[in-house]
Structures are given as structure tokens and as C-alpha cells.
Amino acid sequence: IMDTNVQKRRENKKSLRVKVISLGNAEVGKSCIIKRYCEKRFVPKYLATIGIDYGVTKVQVRDREIKVNIFDMAGHPFFYEVRNEFYKDSQGVVLVYDVGLRESFDALDSWLGEMKQEMGSQANMESIVFVVCANKVDLTKRRVVDEGEGRLWAESRGFHYFETSAQSGEGISEMFQAFFSSITDMCENGGKRPVAEVSVGFTKEQADTIRRIRNSKDSWDMLGVKPGATREEVNKAYRKLAVLLHPDKCVAPGSEDAFKAVVNARTSLLKNIK
Numbered sequence: 001i002m003d004t005n006v007q008k009r010r011e012n013k014k015s016l017r018v019k020v021i022s023l024g025n026a027e028v029g030k031s032c033i034i035k036r037y038c039e040k041r042f043v044p045k046y047l048a049t050i051g052i053d054y055g056v057t058k059v060q061v062r063d064r065e066i067k068v069n070i071f072d073m074a075g076h077p078f079f080y081e082v083r084n085e086f087y088k089d090s091q092g093v094v095l096v097y098d099v100g101l102r103e104s105f106d107a108l109d110s111w112l113g114e115m116k117q118e119m120g121s122q123a124n125m126e127s128i129v130f131v132v133c134a135n136k137v138d139l140t141k142r143r144v145v146d147e148g149e150g151r152l153w154a155e156s157r158g159f160h161y162f163e164t165s166a167q168s169g170e171g172i173s174e175m176f177q178a179f180f181s182s183i184t185d186m187c188e189n190g191g192k193r194p195v196a197e198v199s200v201g202f203t204k205e206q207a208d209t210i211r212r213i214r215n216s217k218d219s220w221d222m223l224g225v226k227p228g229a230t231r232e233e234v235n236k237a238y239r240k241l242a243v244l245l246h247p248d249k250c251v252a253p254g255s256e257d258a259f260k261a262v263v264n265a266r267t268s269l270l271k272n273i274k
């Protein structure tokens with residue numbers, strides 16, 4: 001009897017139950033990614049998730065058996081009321097966008113926002129593992145968000161980044177493996193996301209600035225000044241960006257292009273200001 005009790009206790013310690021959710025705009029492929037992983041198949045026909053889908057799967061991470069509860073959230077804004085109560089108590093979040101639709105990438109910030117808002121005061125983003133899926137990479141011709149841009153957004157926030165295709169299966173098992181292994185690490189680490197072994201070497205401010213510059217609509221917008229700003233205002237904004245993004249100081253991917261773009265924006269603006 002002693003032996004079986006000890007055995008049982010040991011097994012309990014090794015088994016783990018976690019909750020994960022999927023987030024992202026409607027039609028980016030959240031359900032298909034989960035289906036590809038759990039059922040090893042792909043359904044080309046789009047069936048919108050109504051509110052929420054729920055599934056359970058078991059995975060093995062090292063010597064532990066992990067029981068995973070997956071909540072597949074509907075991306076359509078209409079289902080906000082249904083989604084909002086499912087955010088809490090998640091250990092992991094799969095954030096998905098479609099590499100062929102820029103607005104689905106830009107929407108990731110608002111998905112994080114919705115989540116934070118719904119979790120309210122108990123929001124502790126540090127104890128949640130995030131993985132970003134740049135999905136539908138099989139459709140190469142319609143791709144508009146490149147790897148550098150997606151990876152930068154993810155890694156500057158301490159999130160994992162994977163290029164995936166639910167259609168071909170590319171990246172899916174690697175993504176889930178890294179995801180579940182991180183969640184296990186986190187649980188073993190007392191609920192804190194372990195600090196990355198290799199620091200990314202750049203700040204979130206640098207990463208966000210590069211992204212803002214890439215998405216800016218004109219030179220004024222790029223420098224972050226209002227149209228019609230004075231020489232001094234332009235120069236001041238320029239100096240601040242130049243210090244932040246100078247290639248000698250900034251190693252974030254895309255910083256060199258962003259730096260050049262800022263130099264050019266300043267030159268062209270000053271040409272037209274008396």
C-alpha cells in the first residue's frame with residue numbers, strides 16, 4: 001500500500017493540467033491550427049467559430065504528462081460577450097494572424113488589449129506564455145507581412161514566434177512543442193515566465209519605434225510631428241529617433257532601414273520648410 005501511495009504522489013507531481021486559448025481576427029486560421037495539431041487534418045472550407053470551441057488533448061513534455069484544455073475563441077467582434085469570460089486562468093495564449101492580411105497583424109495589439117481588460121486586476125501577463133503564429137505562409141504570393149516584422153513584434157515582447165501553415169502543417173508541431181514546453185517550464189518555475197536565456201539585445205521602445213516607422217503614412221508621421229511643424233521641431237524629433245535607432249547602438253532587426261528612412265524623412269521635410 002505504501003508503495004502505491006508513493007507512486008501515486010509521484011505521478012500527481014508529474015501530471016499537469018493547463019488552460020490555453022487562441023486569439024486573433026476571424027478567419028486567420030485559429031481553428032485550423034488546432035485541428036491540424038489535434039486531428040492531423042486540414043479543412044479548406046471556412047466555418048466560423050460560434051462563440052467558442054473547446055477541446056482536450058494530452059501531451060508529453062519531458063517526464064510529465066500535460067493535460068491541455070484548449071479554448072478556441074471566435075475572432076468575430078460579434079462574439080465579444082462570449083469570449084470575455086474565457087480569458088481568465090489561462091497559462092498560454094496562441095496569437096494568430098494571416099500573413100496575407102496586414103490588418104490581422106495590426107490587430108494583435110488590440111487582442112492583447114481586450115485580454116488585459118477582461119482579466120482586470122488579476123491580469124499578470126508575466127505568468128502567461130504567448131506564442132505568435134504567422135499563419136498561411138503557404139500562400140506565398142499574397143504575403144504582405146514579412147518574417148522580420150512579425151518576429152520583431154513577437155520577440156520584443158518576449159513571445160515565441162513561428163511561421164505556420166495549417167494547410168501544409170509547416171511549423172505547427174514545432175510551435176505547439178515550444179509552447180507546451182515553455183508552459184511546463186513556467187509552472188515548474190512557480191508560475192513565472194522564465195527569463196529568456198539569450199537576451200534579445202534591444203528594447204521594446206526600439207522595436208515599437210521601428211514598427212511605427214514602417215507603418216507611417218508620410219514623413220511628418222514618421223518623425224512623429226504634426227504636419228506643418230517647424231525646423232526646430234523636426235530636428236528635435238529627428239535627434240531623438242537617431243539616438244534611439246542609430247545602427248551602432250541598435251541591433252533590433254530592421255533598425256538600419258528605419259534609421260535611413262528617418263534620415264530621408266528629415267531631409268525631405270527640411271527642404272520644404274523655410
Ligand SMILES: Nc1nc2c(ncn2[C@@H]2O[C@H](COP(=O)(O)OP(=O)(O)OP(=O)(O)O)[C@@H](O)[C@H]2O)c(=O)[nH]1
Pocket residue numbers: 024025026027028029030031032033043044045046047048049050073074075076135136137138139164165166167168
Ligand atoms: N491556405 C491556407 N488556408 C488556411 C490556413 N489556415 C486556415 N486556412 C483557411 O482559412 C479559413 C479560416 O480558417 P479558420 O481556422 O476557420 O479561422 P478562425 O481563425 O478559426 O476563424 P474564426 O473561427 O471565425 O475566428 C478557412 O477557409 C481555412 O481553410 C493556412 O495555413 N493556409
